[in-house]
Amino acid sequence: MTDSAKPTLLVVDGHSLAYRAFYALPVDNFSTKDGQHTNGIYGFLAMLINLIKAEKPTHLAVAFDTSRQSFRTREYAEYKANRSETPSEFKGQIPILQDCLAAMSITVLQKEDFEADDILATLATQAAAEHYDVLVCSGDRDTIQLVNDDITLLYPNVQGVSQLKRYDRQAVIDRYGVPPEQYPDVAALVGETSDNLPGVPKVGEKTAVKWLNQFGSLDELLDNADKVTGVVGGNLRAHLDDVRRNRTLNRLLTDVELPVTVAELEVKPMDAQAVRDIFARLEFKTLIPRVAELAGIEQQMAAVTSAAAVPMPAAAELAASELLAWLEAVEGEVGVTVLTEGGQPTRLGVATLEAAAEATWTPELAETLGSWLASDAPKIFSDAKAQVKALRRVGLRVEGLAFDTIVAGWLLRPSFPDKNLADLVDRYLDEKLPEADPTQLVPETEGATPGQLSWFTMRVTEALRGELPESVARVLTDIELPTLLTLADMELAGVAVSHGTLSTFSAELGERADAIAQQAFQAIGREVNLGSPKQLQEVLFDELQLPKTRKTKTGYSTDAAVLADLQESNPHPFLDLLLQHREATKLRQIIESLDTAIGADGRIRTTYVQTGSQTGRLSSTDPNLQNIPVRTDESRRIRSAFEVGEDYETLLTADYSQIEMRIMAHLSEDPGLIEAFNSGEDLHRFVGARVFAVDPADVTPAMRTKVKAMSYGLVYGLSAFGLSKQLRIEQSEAKQLMMEYFARFGAVRDYLRSSVEQARIDGYTETIFGRRRPFPDLASPNRVLRENAERAALNAPIQGSAADIMKIALFRIHEEFMSRDLRSRVLMQIHDELVVEVAPGEWEVAEQIVQDRMGDAADLSVPLDVQIGRGPNWNEAGH
DNA sequence: GATTATACGTA
């Protein structure tokens, strides 16, 4: 490519290429855990590294614009004036990118009043004069004019920065039909919309090139404009000044005074430590080795990257008594790993940061280690819950849980939780956890043993602790870890569910669904799959000619809300039958999935996913017990199948009433809302009385419905549009309602606004207890993304604080049941509700404990109201 | 067989 005898200068337009990378790379994949966006930085550096590797420049510089202002804007105020505001999340990446370049010892140039391209032009011209080979890398077309026999342009493809096209003199002629020095003439005629430089109307590249070839030069063309025929000729004559102005502005300066000479741009050795530090901070794991290779400093980099890469210790295989002695000799924390098969322990490994030991699981081992496991001796797990459960199945309890790497990792980045220890080792240690290749019968690579896994757990813990803000660390130890141990017991307990009740109901619903389907087929004269949205669209919109509804990706929606609307505007028996069919089959689905989940002992055991939400809530899977129907009388029959277990007396349900609105009252300190909760009056009646300026006694059901929807909607960032849709009222009325509401409860609005504002500043939201959730999208240039983030950010502290409070109440109840030797036990958590199985004779004490611990879980400026119910099954207890 | 889209259950 380049003459190896000659030095090669590579000059790069940092701004334009980073900007392309910014739009080419998905921001979600390129954000650090504290919310810093890095897609532009990453994309630019990846490209630059490839470029250096391929071109091996001897001299190198990157130029940046200083601002939107330059001598060009002074000459022509409208220059680039049409460009939308540079997204702030991109702007923020530029200084960091410059820091990266500095660490890599790459010269960064920028100069007030000049654009990056002028700097490129100056350097390129000087270097060419000094017989360098020059490579100019820019995304700005104006740099085409620089190309000559010594200067080659590397120009990114439209897709982004992954492909650079090489323009030498011939390539420019082939592509544009004019030599490089004439390209600015073409550009001047055509104009540049992105720079707000209008050209001659109706003149594109083709016409411009034709004219230039015809007249020989732009000056000749402009002097002889009257010889150009047709409409475009007229246009040309009307826009001569525009063309001249364009030509002036698109000429790059080649005499910008710079603080360096070309010779001084010689490639220098990198500061390995600085590169490692900044790349680590930006979480650019994969770039570190690439840079190192490039700079020929693998060894230096390896030395620093693996400064902590202590060789993995071999785990000593010990007998039970030896293992106990080993553990008792440890002063501080111990990493613990329990391997399981079928929910039973098979191996156990322990480790400190220095050494590891392990043993195969035997009854003797259980006997020997039981009291150590149940002691306060601090233990650290990765994903403790399943292991704690396995130990409980063989009769052992775990106490002294001091850390869980998976839970800690989730608290740090709830949006992208790392699923296992290997992920954490990769992210926080930048090493690979040795894993056996599961596809090979006799794996070539050995996986880490349980002792070694514990050792990695300890090292990951050390790294995570360095990253956990204090408030988040408190959430871990004060809320999550006690909750984890409680959830293990709840999952093991399960809940008794009556197969008979479910199967009777299921059969009934099956028959009904079939009958409804037959009627529905009659109504439209043919059979379709009622479960297929696609087929339904044909029926509704083609055959029945019903008006088109809300658009979806693949057509038009047929969801329940849409069908109900259609039924109102265009009544048709098929619509109602379809809705009924949906309802019956949906219930049946839920019942069937529950039924198959009933275990041999008649109980269903769910798994609570502690790291499954972004707000701090739990989720429940396999089966999900947090979405059991409740809204209709009929669906509640499912809940009646959830029964008190054998040897127990009754079920107890306890739920927080309006906990989110209470948190809102507390956080906003709105005097009206606080008074509402302290008054003992029904919340919506109280609010309704204020909003509609009537006596509480005179609040009509319609008023109550409206303020209730408004109150609940607030927590989700509801708009007037959404409120009007839900209440089926005019948008103007919804707007009016919101105005009245905020006139009386203004502090609520102030709080919501300021909390989003604070999140924009901090990059994250925080619950009352210090749980954080990052929101990088609050700075997004994309309005949809940004507004979604705003609503989520508004909701997160409220939903998250409620989750915190419930978790605190939950584990305190569990702990008190245990410490008081009660048999009663918590079975389920449904966000703001607990279901407890009460042992005979324990009702009074259990009720008191639940009431008290839920009531005093948090000290808010309003009371926490707890509703308790009792019954032989969930349905009756829930009333 | 795995993935995507739609729909719908809960707080």
Added chain:
DNA sequence: CGTACGTATAATCA
């Protein structure tokens, strides 16, 4: 154009 979840089915992809 209302937050947070999990799951079932049909349609579509490889």
